[in-house]
Amino acid sequence: MLSSEKLAIAAHLHVLLRRKTGRVTDTEWMIANVDYAAEVVRFARARAAEDQQPDLADWARKLEQAMVGRAPVPVAPAPVVAMAAAAPANSPENRYVGRLR
Amino acid sequence: MRGLNGRWWWAMAMAVSVLAMCLIVAPARAQAPGLTAPGLAGAVAPAADPVAAAPAPALTHPGRVPQASISGADTAWMMTSTALVLLMTLPGIALFYAGMVRRKSVLNTMACVVAVAALVSVLWFAAGYSLAFTPGSGWLGGTQRLWFAGLDYLQPLGMVSVSHVAPHLPESVFAMFQLTFAVITAALIVGAYVERMRFSAVLWFTGLWTLLVYAPVAHWVWEPGGWLAQMGALDFAGGSVVHINAGVAGLVGAWYLRPRRGYGREAFEPFNLGLTMAGAGLLWVGWFGFNAGSALAADGRAGLAMVVTHIAAAAGALSWMLGEWLVRRSPSLLGLCSGLVAGLVAVTPAAGYITPGSALLLGAVAGLACYWGATGLKHLLKVDDSLDVFGVHGIGGVVGALLTGVLADKAVSGVEGHLLTQAIGVGAVAAYSAVASLLVLWLTHVLVGLRVDENDEQTGLDIAQHRERIGG
Numbered sequence: 341m342l343s344s345e346k347l348a349i350a351a352h353l354h355v356l357l358r359r360k361t362g363r364v365t366d367t368e369w370m371i372a373n374v375d376y377a378a379e380v381v382r383f384a385r386a387r388a389a390e391d392q393q394p395d396l397a398d399w400a401r402k403l404e405q406a407m408v409g410r411a412p413v414p415v416a417p418a419p420v421v422a423m424a425a426a427a428p429a430n431s432p433e434n435r436y437v438g439r440l441r
Numbered sequence: 442m443r444g445l446n447g448r449w450w451w452a453m454a455m456a457v458s459v460l461a462m463c464l465i466v467a468p469a470r471a472q473a474p475g476l477t478a479p480g481l482a483g484a485v486a487p488a489a490d491p492v493a494a495a496p497a498p499a500l501t502h503p504g505r506v507p508q509a510s511i512s513g514a515d516t517a518w519m520m521t522s523t524a525l526v527l528l529m530t531l532p533g534i535a536l537f538y539a540g541m542v543r544r545k546s547v548l549n550t551m552a553c554v555v556a557v558a559a560l561v562s563v564l565w566f567a568a569g570y571s572l573a574f575t576p577g578s579g580w581l582g583g584t585q586r587l588w589f590a591g592l593d594y595l596q597p598l599g600m601v602s603v604s605h606v607a608p609h610l611p612e613s614v615f616a617m618f619q620l621t622f623a624v625i626t627a628a629l630i631v632g633a634y635v636e637r638m639r640f641s642a643v644l645w646f647t648g649l650w651t652l653l654v655y656a657p658v659a660h661w662v663w664e665p666g667g668w669l670a671q672m673g674a675l676d677f678a679g680g681s682v683v684h685i686n687a688g689v690a691g692l693v694g695a696w697y698l699r700p701r702r703g704y705g706r707e708a709f710e711p712f713n714l715g716l717t718m719a720g721a722g723l724l725w726v727g728w729f730g731f732n733a734g735s736a737l738a739a740d741g742r743a744g745l746a747m748v749v750t751h752i753a754a755a756a757g758a759l760s761w762m763l764g765e766w767l768v769r770r771s772p773s774l775l776g777l778c779s780g781l782v783a784g785l786v787a788v789t790p791a792a793g794y795i796t797p798g799s800a801l802l803l804g805a806v807a808g809l810a811c812y813w814g815a816t817g818l819k820h821l822l823k824v825d826d827s828l829d830v831f832g833v834h835g836i837g838g839v840v841g842a843l844l845t846g847v848l849a850d851k852a853v854s855g856v857e858g859h860l861l862t863q864a865i866g867v868g869a870v871a872a873y874s875a876v877a878s879l880l881v882l883w884l885t886h887v888l889v890g891l892r893v894d895e896n897d898e899q900t901g902l903d904i905a906q907h908r909e910r911i912g913g
Contacts, residue, residue: 358899361703361706361707362702362703362706362707362899363703363707364899387706390706391706434708435708436708436709436710436711437705437706437707437708437709438704438705438706438820439815439816439819439820440541440709440711440775440815440827440828440829441765441773441775441776441779441812441815441816441829441832
């Protein structure tokens with residue numbers, strides 16, 4: 341896949357995430373760094389499931405396919421293709437959702 | 442919601458008008474005769490004559506007394522207390538709050554606290570002190586001390602101005618001490634609307650709120666002619682005047698501004714809880730000035746107030762920690778810091794009236810109550826009170842004020858508490874704070890707009906409002 345095509349996918353996902361979740365992402369870093377792309381994909385899929393946003397999941401899949409073709413996908417501990425399990429309520433990711441204390 | 446250009450000019454015109462009014466009134470008052478208290482004219486003598494041996498009648502207004510009648514020890518302690526209380530704001534509250542917000546708004550949070558401190562200081566000098574601490578009606582003080590008019594130290598005459606509230610202290614010291622209370626009250630509210638309120642709106646809201654809400658409530662409770670003071674409501678150091686007042690104003694502000702974008706969906710991770718702990722430490726130590734200083738003397742009552750303050754803080758920290766440990770299965774640094782503040786808040790109205798044993802109970806109850814206030818109650822209210830100002834200060838203030846009515850020991854202070862009287866005071870302050878704060882918010886909204894736009898909120902207020910970045 342051409343670099344410009346990957347950038348287009350990343351940019352589209354960036355706009356969707358910004359509009360639907362408020363999350364700001366780094367488009368260029370998304371196509372330059374596999375780990376960052378994997379995290380964005382994980383986040384987009386989690387929000388897609390939580391907020392009933394199928395287009396988020398769709399574009400997350402496209403980004404994943406684009407990045408998987410670029411570099412080997414780490415199998416462990418958290419493969420890109422696997423949706424990240426929901427974090428426990430007390431995890432740092434969820435501890436500060438809707439509350440500070 | 443940006444203000445229009447027309448609004449900006451109107452706002453400036455209003456500000457200039459208020460300033461002009463103060464400048465017109467202040468010189469007239471300063472030239473008014475009879476600033477010595479009634480009945481004291483005969484006893485007040487020039488420096489060359491000895492002070493009359495007969496005790497002077499109690500002051501009912503601010504007035505001048507011989508310098509020799511000032512207590513040096515009390516004055517020294519009160520100046521120290523003033524510095525301690527100011528440290529609670531600068532940098533105590535600044536660090537406490539900045540550590541809890543997201544990275545992108547840390548500098549804005551600190552800037553708000555610094556700006557609030559500066560603005561309230563000037564307004565206190567201009568009008569706040571007079572409106573709060575000079576006789577007037579039961580609802581509001583007079584204009585006797587606008588721009589600190591008549592607040593004199595006259596070395597050639599050996600005379601110094603004193604307040605009727607604290608005639609053994611130079612009025613300059615008393616006024617400064619009370620200034621630091623006004624400053625911290627306004628600074629506390631910042632925590633409720635942080636990360637989304639325009640900086641200009643913070644200034645306008647704070648300025649109007651200090652004069653229209655804080656000064657009247659302080660007058661009700663602490664000026665002898667105030668209606669709550671006349672009723673016998675007990676508030677040693679500001680449970681109602683400071684904490685309930687700020688807590689309710691914060692809740693109303695947070696509601697009016699609506700939640701932050703992403704609230705309830707995204708994790709708003711605190712920037713650095715180490716800063717919060719540093720701030721909490723400054724609050725704990727500074728609170729000795731807040732409570733023990735409210736004795737207005739370096740005496741046994743101040744000493745006891747210091748003891749009960751410390752015990753309540755410790756109890757609050759431990760009880761919050763215990764509650765959190767049971768509910769969330771692990772204690773947290775933020776919980777410890779929040780609990781100690783909860784204990785300090787609750788003991789504030791009670792510090793001059795209760796025993797150390799009562800302080801332990803009070804702090805423990807407050808720790809648990811405020812934990813619920815910042816968690817369960819917050820969930821019920823569905824208001825994005827960013828840093829739980831209502832949950833900690835509002836709820837803690839209510840708990841403390843009501844328990845003062847129950848725990849006040851006549852052997853300590855010579856006064857008894859009455860739960861009903863305390864409840865009336867709590868209700869009155871909360872109701873007035875809610876309504877008046879809402880009006881001030883609406884007025885600020887009309888003048889300059891309240892909330893930053895979506896892009897600025899996403900970018901972070903450090904860049905959007907100040908063009909600064911925390912670095913690192």
